[in-house]
Amino acid sequence: MEELPGRKSEKTAATEALVKIRGLAKSYRRGDQVVPVLSDISLDIMPGDFTALMGPSGSGKSTLLNLIAGIDKPDSGELRVAGIDITALGESELADWRAANVGFIFQFYNLMPVLTAFENVELPLMLTGLSRSERRARVELTLDAVGLSDRLQHYPNELSGGQQQRVAIARAIVTDPTLLVADEPTGDLDRVSAADVLAMMQRLNAELGKTIIMVTHDANAAHAARKIIHLDKGEILAQPGDKGEILPEPPS
Amino acid sequence: MASATAIPLSYVARNLWTRRLTTALTAGGLALVVWVFATVLMLDAGLKQTLVTTGEHDNIVAIRRGSETEIQSGISRTQANIIASHPAVALGTDGERMVSKETVVLISLKKTGAGKPSNVIIRGVSAKGMTLRPQIRLAQGRPFRPGSAEIMVGSSIARGFEGTAVGDTLHFAQRDWTVSGHFDAGGSGFDSEIWGDADQLMQAFRRIGYSSMVVRLADAGDATLEQLRGDINADPRLTNEIKREQVFYSDQSRALSTFITILGLTLTAIFSIGAMIGAMITMYASVSSRVAEIGTLRALGFRRSGVLYAFMAESLLLGLAGGLIGLAFASLMQFASFSTTNFQTFADL
Numbered sequence: 001m002e003e004l005p006g007r008k009s010e011k012t013a014a015t016e017a018l019v020k021i022r023g024l025a026k027s028y029r030r031g032d033q034v035v036p037v038l039s040d041i042s043l044d045i046m047p048g049d050f051t052a053l054m055g056p057s058g059s060g061k062s063t064l065l066n067l068i069a070g071i072d073k074p075d076s077g078e079l080r081v082a083g084i085d086i087t088a089l090g091e092s093e094l095a096d097w098r099a100a101n102v103g104f105i106f107q108f109y110n111l112m113p114v115l116t117a118f119e120n121v122e123l124p125l126m127l128t129g130l131s132r133s134e135r136r137a138r139v140e141l142t143l144d145a146v147g148l149s150d151r152l153q154h155y156p157n158e159l160s161g162g163q164q165q166r167v168a169i170a171r172a173i174v175t176d177p178t179l180l181v182a183d184e185p186t187g188d189l190d191r192v193s194a195a196d197v198l199a200m201m202q203r204l205n206a207e208l209g210k211t212i213i214m215v216t217h218d219a220n221a222a223h224a225a226r227k228i229i230h231l232d233k234g235e236i237l238a239q240p241g242d243k244g245e246i247l248p249e250p251p252s
Numbered sequence: 253m254a255s256a257t258a259i260p261l262s263y264v265a266r267n268l269w270t271r272r273l274t275t276a277l278t279a280g281g282l283a284l285v286v287w288v289f290a291t292v293l294m295l296d297a298g299l300k301q302t303l304v305t306t307g308e309h310d311n312i313v314a315i316r317r318g319s320e321t322e323i324q325s326g327i328s329r330t331q332a333n334i335i336a337s338h339p340a341v342a343l344g345t346d347g348e349r350m351v352s353k354e355t356v357v358l359i360s361l362k363k364t365g366a367g368k369p370s371n372v373i374i375r376g377v378s379a380k381g382m383t384l385r386p387q388i389r390l391a392q393g394r395p396f397r398p399g400s401a402e403i404m405v406g407s408s409i410a411r412g413f414e415g416t417a418v419g420d421t422l423h424f425a426q427r428d429w430t431v432s433g434h435f436d437a438g439g440s441g442f443d444s445e446i447w448g449d450a451d452q453l454m455q456a457f458r459r460i461g462y463s464s465m466v467v468r469l470a471d472a473g474d475a476t477l478e479q480l481r482g483d484i485n486a487d488p489r490l491t492n493e494i495k496r497e498q499v500f501y502s503d504q505s506r507a508l509s510t511f512i513t514i515l516g517l518t519l520t521a522i523f524s525i526g527a528m529i530g531a532m533i534t535m536y537a538s539v540s541s542r543v544a545e546i547g548t549l550r551a552l553g554f555r556r557s558g559v560l561y562a563f564m565a566e567s568l569l570l571g572l573a574g575g576l577i578g579l580a581f582a583s584l585m586q587f588a589s590f591s592t593t594n595f596q597t598f599a600d601l
């Protein structure tokens with residue numbers, strides 16, 4: 001268990017948790033064998049938090065993230081996002097909920113190779129009622145914010161890894177979601193691009209107040225967050241009186 | 253708000269374009285099916301068209317009862333005269349009976365170019381033979397002179413066989429026949445025939461009786477036809493049956509039409525099974541190579557149905573491309589023409 005000097009997180013009772021998890025469990029079935037992945041997870045993520053989810057490979061980080069983001073369903077336990085019990089939503093309702101509330105950033109960017117940077121960022125806006133010109137304005141603004149206003153018509157294979165991840169970030173935030181989730185967003189990037197992406201996420205958190213949950217096994221990346229949750233073998237490592245949450249050093 | 257068809261068509265189309273070789277091969281397979289099917293329909297429709305224009309509604313053909321073609325048929329001179337004198341037969345402006353007693357013989361002629369011999373119908377007609385077929389027009393030269401060794405050739409024959417220019421001579425039945433002119437039968441079966449004087453041809457081919465006779469009815473109504481038919485059946489000297497000319501030619505080639513249709517449908521069925529399997533493999537590969545993309549689309553909030561629509565659209569687009577290519581090639585087929593005009597000349601095909 002890692003000890004980092006720093007303040008303890010203040011829990012203000014007045015603020016409602018954005019993500020509230022109680023006794024969450026998830027197992028996968030492999031053949032006739034049931035493999036438990038998460039057991040009895042409880043945690044709160046407050047609005048405006050930038051949380052890193054750390055742990056060794058196979059500890060269930062991605063599984064937990066996918067549950068929170070509503071692309072997987074838990075076996076049991078309570079899971080509320082912004083007060084909504086997302087475990088109770090049906091297939092299509094959940095898809096609509098994701099479109100409106102969650103922005104995804106993946107390790108391998110997951111851009112559509114046949115679409116330009118502009119079209120990739122526009123894709124989630126297709127699910128909104130925005131007009132063509134409104135979409136165009138939003139996409140241009142967002143790509144400008146990630147520093148790619150001169151790459152609108154480039155296809156993913158014409159962009160560097162760092163640039164592709166910035167397109168992916170633009171795609172994640174273009175709908176202005178409540179929650180940003182990132183699974184190893186720097187896992188496939190060189191140091192400089194990784195620092196770039198992390199700085200961008202810090203800015204999204206600090207300046208726009210975005211709530212971010214980031215899975216990483218890289219301690220450097222985790223330090224960009226404001227809180228770290230350690231996961232091991234499907235359980236949150238308990239910190240006395242602190243549910244395992246530790247504040248890293250404030251970014252210098 | 254969230255629409256199920258939100259995945260843009262550009263995504264669908266560009267995915268097809270990205271895998272353009274596979275797309276082209278799959279669309280090509282589908283195109284082949286459409287092409288075969290459309291070509292068969294065209295052949296069949298062309299055949300029917302030819303047959304209908306071959307006959308006149310108020311003409312009837314008399315043949316020996318039970319024979320299917322004019323080649324097999326025979327009518328004696330006596331029988332021909334009895335039928336010709338029936339009151340149902342129309343009179344021409346010259347007061348003569350509108351009747352053509354005809355003899356039909358198959359000979360083998362050399363085609364131009366390849367020089368391969370092919371079967372051709374020689375039809376000996378009476379003086380009224382051309383008048384009875386108003387769709388026949390003189391295209392070049394002049395009609396054959398009755399009582400002479402002159403012949404006229406139809407436009408398909410003039411185009412496809414050696415020694416058929418006006419003034420040329422053709423040798424058959426131990427005689428030389430001079431081509432006096434070309435006629436155009438408006439795409440009907442007569443275009444693939446050679447016409448001459450019935451009596452001259454019968455002498456040359458040593459025939460005693462006619463093959464068939466064509467009669468113009470005084471009245472095109474069914475009542476007149478039935479009356480003539482009844483009288484023919486009642487007369488013990490007559491062993492003939494009559495049909496309207498149009499019915500006669502379409503009956504004659506019904507077997508060919510059925511053959512083309514069955515052959516075509518069989519080919520179409522075989523090819524379409526192949527093309528379907530091809531399209532299935534293509535679409536399966538398309539889906540399985542994009543599992544990650546599908547996952548991303550789902551994560552972004554596209555519904556299952558939306559993703560399904562995108563892949564459906566992709567396969568429909570593929571099918572549409574194949575169909576259009578197939579139709580484009582099939583429509584080129586209209587420039588290819590076969591003289592499949594009747595059963596006897598099927599060798600032309």
Ligand SMILES: Nc1ncnc2c1ncn2[C@@H]1O[C@H](COP(=O)(O)OP(=O)(O)O)[C@@H](O)[C@H]1O
Nearest residue numbers: 028029030037056057058059060061062063064
């Ligand atoms: N879809 C799945 N089916 C079966 N087992 C799975 C599935 N997803 C993850 N697992 C298993 O769950 C465990 C945790 O996986 P994951 O959450 O991806 O770990 P992490 O992201 O921390 O590396 C692993 O042992 C993995 O094999």
Ligand SMILES: [Mg+2]
Nearest residue numbers: 061062063183
């Ligand atoms: Mg993982």
